[in-house]
Amino acid sequence: xxxxxxxxxxxxxxGRAAREAAGLLALAPAEQKNQALLAMAAKVRRSAADIxxxxxxxxxxxxxxxxxxxxxxxxxxxxxxxxxxxxxLEEIAALPDPVGQVMAKWTRPxxxxxxxxxxxxxxxxxxxxxxxxxxxxxGGLCLKSGNAAILRxxxxxxxxxxxxxxxxxxxxxxxxxxxxxIQMVPTADRECVGLMLEGLGGTIDLIVPRxxxxxxxxxxxxxxxxxxxxxEGICHVYVDxxxxxxxxxxxVLNAKMRRTGVCGAAxxxxxxxAGAERNLKPIIATLIDAGCEVRGDGAxxxxxxxxxPATEEDWSTEYLDAIVAMKxxxxxxxxMCHIAAYGSQHTDSIVTEDRATAERFLRELxxxxxxxxxxxxxxxxxEFGFGAEIGIATGKLHARGPVxxxxxxxxxxxxxxxxxxxx
Amino acid sequence: xxxxxxxxxxxxxxGRAAREAAGLLALAPAEQKNQALLAMAAKVRRSAADIxxxxxxxxxxxxxxxxxxxxxxxxxxxxxxxxxxxxxLEEIAALPDPVGQVMAKWTRPxxxxxxxxxxxxxxxxxxxxxxxxxxxxxGGLCLKSGNAAILRxxxxxxxxxxxxxxxxxxxxxxxxxxxxxIQMVPTADRECVGLMLEGLGGTIDLIVPRxxxxxxxxxxxxxxxxxxxxxEGICHVYVDxxxxxxxxxxxVLNAKMRRTGVCGAAxxxxxxxAGAERNLKPIIATLIDAGCEVRGDGAxxxxxxxxxPATEEDWSTEYLDAIVAMKxxxxxxxxMCHIAAYGSQHTDSIVTEDRATAERFLRELxxxxxxxxxxxxxxxxxEFGFGAEIGIATGKLHARGPVxxxxxxxxxxxxxxxxxxxx
Numbered sequence: 129x130x131x132x133x134x135x136x137x138x139x140x141x142x143g144r145a146a147r148e149a150a151g152l153l154a155l156a157p158a159e160q161k162n163q164a165l166l167a168m169a170a171k172v173r174r175s176a177a178d179i180x181x182x183x184x185x186x187x188x189x190x191x192x193x194x195x196x197x198x199x200x201x202x203x204x205x206x207x208x209x210x211x212x213x214x215x216x217l218e219e220i221a222a223l224p225d226p227v228g229q230v231m232a233k234w235t236r237p238x239x240x241x242x243x244x245x246x247x248x249x250x251x252x253x254x255x256x257x258x259x260x261x262x263x264x265x266x267g268g269l270c271l272k273s274g275n276a277a278i279l280r281x282x283x284x285x286x287x288x289x290x291x292x293x294x295x296x297x298x299x300x301x302x303x304x305x306x307x308x309x310i311q312m313v314p315t316a317d318r319e320c321v322g323l324m325l326e327g328l329g330g331t332i333d334l335i336v337p338r339x340x341x342x343x344x345x346x347x348x349x350x351x352x353x354x355x356x357x358x359x360e361g362i363c364h365v366y367v368d369x370x371x372x373x374x375x376x377x378x379x380v381l382n383a384k385m386r387r388t389g390v391c392g393a394a395x396x397x398x399x400x401x402a403g404a405e406r407n408l409k410p411i412i413a414t415l416i417d418a419g420c421e422v423r424g425d426g427a428x429x430x431x432x433x434x435x436x437p438a439t440e441e442d443w444s445t446e447y448l449d450a451i452v453a454m455k456x457x458x459x460x461x462x463x464m465c466h467i468a469a470y471g472s473q474h475t476d477s478i479v480t481e482d483r484a485t486a487e488r489f490l491r492e493l494x495x496x497x498x499x500x501x502x503x504x505x506x507x508x509x510x511e512f513g514f515g516a517e518i519g520i521a522t523g524k525l526h527a528r529g530p531v532x533x534x535x536x537x538x539x540x541x542x543x544x545x546x547x548x549x550x551x
Numbered sequence: 552x553x554x555x556x557x558x559x560x561x562x563x564x565x566g567r568a569a570r571e572a573a574g575l576l577a578l579a580p581a582e583q584k585n586q587a588l589l590a591m592a593a594k595v596r597r598s599a600a601d602i603x604x605x606x607x608x609x610x611x612x613x614x615x616x617x618x619x620x621x622x623x624x625x626x627x628x629x630x631x632x633x634x635x636x637x638x639x640l641e642e643i644a645a646l647p648d649p650v651g652q653v654m655a656k657w658t659r660p661x662x663x664x665x666x667x668x669x670x671x672x673x674x675x676x677x678x679x680x681x682x683x684x685x686x687x688x689x690g691g692l693c694l695k696s697g698n699a700a701i702l703r704x705x706x707x708x709x710x711x712x713x714x715x716x717x718x719x720x721x722x723x724x725x726x727x728x729x730x731x732x733i734q735m736v737p738t739a740d741r742e743c744v745g746l747m748l749e750g751l752g753g754t755i756d757l758i759v760p761r762x763x764x765x766x767x768x769x770x771x772x773x774x775x776x777x778x779x780x781x782x783e784g785i786c787h788v789y790v791d792x793x794x795x796x797x798x799x800x801x802x803v804l805n806a807k808m809r810r811t812g813v814c815g816a817a818x819x820x821x822x823x824x825a826g827a828e829r830n831l832k833p834i835i836a837t838l839i840d841a842g843c844e845v846r847g848d849g850a851x852x853x854x855x856x857x858x859x860p861a862t863e864e865d866w867s868t869e870y871l872d873a874i875v876a877m878k879x880x881x882x883x884x885x886x887m888c889h890i891a892a893y894g895s896q897h898t899d900s901i902v903t904e905d906r907a908t909a910e911r912f913l914r915e916l917x918x919x920x921x922x923x924x925x926x927x928x929x930x931x932x933x934e935f936g937f938g939a940e941i942g943i944a945t946g947k948l949h950a951r952g953p954v955x956x957x958x959x960x961x962x963x964x965x966x967x968x969x970x971x972x973x974x
Contacts, residue, residue, distance in 0.1 A: 151891075151917075154915075155915060228914075236934070236935075236936055240929065240934075247917070250917075334947070354777065354947075354948050372970070375970040379970065379972060382972035382973060383972075386973055468574075486967075491578070491965075494574075494577070494670070494673075495963065496964065497963070497964045498963060498964070498965055499965075499966040500965075500966065500968060501969055501971070502970070502972075503971065503972045505973040506966065506971070511663075512659075512665060513657065513665075523777075524672050524673060524961045525672070525756075525757065525777050525948060525961060528961060528962060528963060529963070538947045538948060538951060539951060540918065540920070540921060540951060540952070541920045541921070541935070541951075541952050542913040542914075542921055542922075543921070543922040543925055543929065544909075544922075544923050544925075545923060545925030547798040547802065547925070548924070548926065549801050549802060549804075549809070549925075549928075550805060550809055550928040550929055550934065
């Protein structure tokens, strides 16, 4: 990779400043961080006109580039969306501070007192698409957890993000915290992303990508530092033969259709062949009547002429749309085999009144979140009681499932002695 | 990298078998895993003659290559060392099983019951030097924590490792667990290490390197999967002005000289200038009288003519030998600055009777283990009460400090509902 020296120098400076800020943030009391978050929220409200003007500038350029509607929608800010952003910062302020929490404490026979204490991770790089709300969310969550943030949003939202970061930095100022606690990469130069993925000379401890599959895949592929991410959410609902049909209809409908664009939306419905006679037609009808396209195996097609044929590809497709794949399986064993083969270890649910079958599914399935008799759309930090989240992780290490402020910390051991030496 | 197809195919097969075994191990009850561990220990004892014969074969080849004495010592097995290996496996059997432990459990206002439950990580690759004991330790720890292990030891210990792995696999057999739960790379071909670092096509979840700095550095540099490791242990003892001189002497001596070759051995002693008149000469004398070479700054040299001059390089050197670097600093603030600049975030200790100064050190220093009035040589899984450990981690994520069976697990969320859908 060739990077002009200006970008590299600039990013190195950014990284060093973040590392220095992280040292101060790690020791900042909860009140000071909360004061900053509240000041940020107030500043976002006061600067609404400025932010919207910058957003209009980004939108105009995006329209000129003929970017598609869903992209423009995500980029668009309104008064209501800005208010939600400000409220989000206030909600982060109201969360308990994870830093300094004693996770465990024990005394050894020799009198050594060992504590495992939560500490911030350090410097977190967030790489995201042109979604202005991520700027405030990610900045706020990193601050609360005592981490310095380096934000690199999509270039089409550059001016909007810059206006929001200015508010966040004013909030830091107001609380006497360094502005460098939340920095934005000050150029849309794509090579800066590569430099972040390399870790900025050891200054970035963790990368969190927020965005579509191609963004996350690139980050996972190229990052030389740890990454919290999920590539995709191919979530399943398995309707067991012992399912309550009404409950199954409600859960399947909600899991697929409440919001189709979220990672916790169900993409495949598996039905126990033994309960198909009772469950198959009502579930298909519920989905199709709600405007969902159903792509099914032979049995599904036979059950309802409106079902389209599913191909092998459908089982591993994250539609993020009003489309669902459906097939019959021979019991919970085959359901779990299918999920292991085609799923993404994100979130999967079983609907059944049979407790033993449910417990087997909860125990044996290797997904970050496994549910019994509940919608997959509960895969969300807020719904888990974590407050705001920076995303969902499907990796095996450190953070799995919703990543809230607690998951943005690590720990260290404090050992208190009275002169012990080791024999 | 060019790898002949035979190696690549063989490693892919190994990885797939490990992944399959991991699925079974994750569900194996504690009793079955313990039965396997005890059978392994028994088999190691029964096979002592065979293992020692294979070890003699390795030693002969190593001597013919004129490898150095410390290398040969680590490679050498004796009856006593084999007995320690068998005992180690029995001790692992006696540890509590981390898998299935409920780490936290709470109920949401909507009635959803959320549990965070420990589960194995999956497949762990261990890359180590020619130290036969690591074969049994790593295999046993991975099994206990429900993970499949792929072992790749140093080529000079190949036959010894193979003989030990045969015993481990017999133990798995005896307990009805798949032999593929603990596999050894069946060739000394170095390219296999590269394939492991790439993750064997997504089948390896974690790499643990065990060995010297060059091995760990290569793994950290090239691994495309997460790594638990410490590159080096540049551990410090800071003797504050308010230290008890006798305690400081005892702790410094123990931290440096108890065993000089372990990663928790102190490499630099920092003395508070304000207490130097009282502490400097006795501490230098204690070390030198015990046979330790002291390399010091001007003040240390002035205090004792036997002190050799320290150079800039000494502050960042892990001697792993009876040599120590020593300098005066202006209080705990400068001590922490020095440690942040030259340390390795492994283990650092303060000696002081001043509680406030101690608490500041424990709170502010960003090392995996920070101690007050205790020797750095307590940096050890056994000393922490974790039982056996697979190593010490200085990374920020997932595992920090001693890595025992609990640190070789991850978690998932089990959510139990009664038909909840998300509004």
